[in-house]
């Protein structure tokens with residue numbers, strides 16, 4: 001009989017000094033080996049079967065000056081998204097209350113901005129953050145680039161987390177976005193961290209990137225100290241009219257592989273199986289949970305594109321024996 005050594009029972013220490021080769025070796029393991037390891041590590045740091053329910057709301061839709069090749073909200077492309085003004089504080093409050101009554105413990109507000117500008121709109125966003133925080137939910141925003149002062153004001157308003165994705169490797173970034181640089185993203189993330197806000201940072205797979213680009217993205221994320229508390233792994237939602245509208249569909253096994261590697265590299269973080277669940281079979285979603293995903297967006301809509309309905313997700317949770325994370 002084999003005995004488990006004390007070292008094996010100790011949760012492994014968090015590392016921030018991963019070498020690219022180590023990440024490559026983890027990522028390229030036989031898939032079932034990788035999933036097994038990821039699940040073992042997952043159980044050292046998280047309650048098995050528990051998944052956080054997050055609700056996403058687009059508080060300011062479309063007309064964005066950035067040219068992100070995946071995004072239906074970019075003003076550079078002709079899509080069905082109609083640009084709108086910032087929602088009212090009252091409407092957002094009602095949406096957050098509804099999300100909470102449906103079981104969400106995190107509310108994420110997205111704006112199609114390149115960067116935050118000081119003024120009336122930002123003051124309203126701060127009021128939204130205060131409102132959502134007062135409901136006892138984790139509150140997250142994704143508003144584009146920030147300066148240091150804006151990050152501090154969001155922190156004072158009670159913001160839990162700021163979402164700002166690196167999307168892909170530094171090498172592939174220029175093929176996807178030309179209107180900003182990787183360093184711009186890293187700078188905003190630094191301001192967020194310094195303001196004491198937790199970091200939500202991940203990427204998208206299925207944009208024509210290579211395994212090496214996914215390894216490169218994971219390397220960037222896992223080198224952050226501390227790691228992003230929340231790591232959204234999106235599978236590209238292909239939207240007609242965007243340059244990536246006709247991209248090859250993402251291989252769900254690649255999605256599961258990326259999630260498993262993220263779980264191993266950043267054991268204490270929440271890994272979110274984010275956009276793209278509508279194109280994922282129940283079996284593929286199960287693999288992603290096995291790989292260590294423990295957070296999802298639930299509700300009929302992401303920002304501008306559809307997401308599985310609540311009934312469908314309730315059934316999935318029941319059939320997989322998953323539980324929604326209770327109050328945070």
Ligand code: SAM
Pocket residue numbers: 064070071072073110111112113114142143144145163164165167203204234235236237238239275276303
């Ligand atoms: N404008 C802000 C920004 O880019 O940081 C916030 C909103 S933006 C829509 C938030 C994130 O959504 C992007 O960083 C990207 O990772 C993700 N996203 C946008 N369109 C997507 C798509 N079609 N499929 C998957 N993820 C997408």
Ligand code: DTB
Pocket residue numbers: 056072108110142163165202203232233234237274275302303304305306
């Ligand atoms: C993230 O990583 N994914 C979310 C959230 N952060 C803001 C956004 C997904 C957007 C999918 C496309 C849409 O609905 O417009």
Ligand code: SF4
Pocket residue numbers: 064065066067068071072073074075111112113114144
């Ligand atoms: Fe604008 Fe964000 Fe969409 Fe890029 S991802 S076009 S920054 S809304």
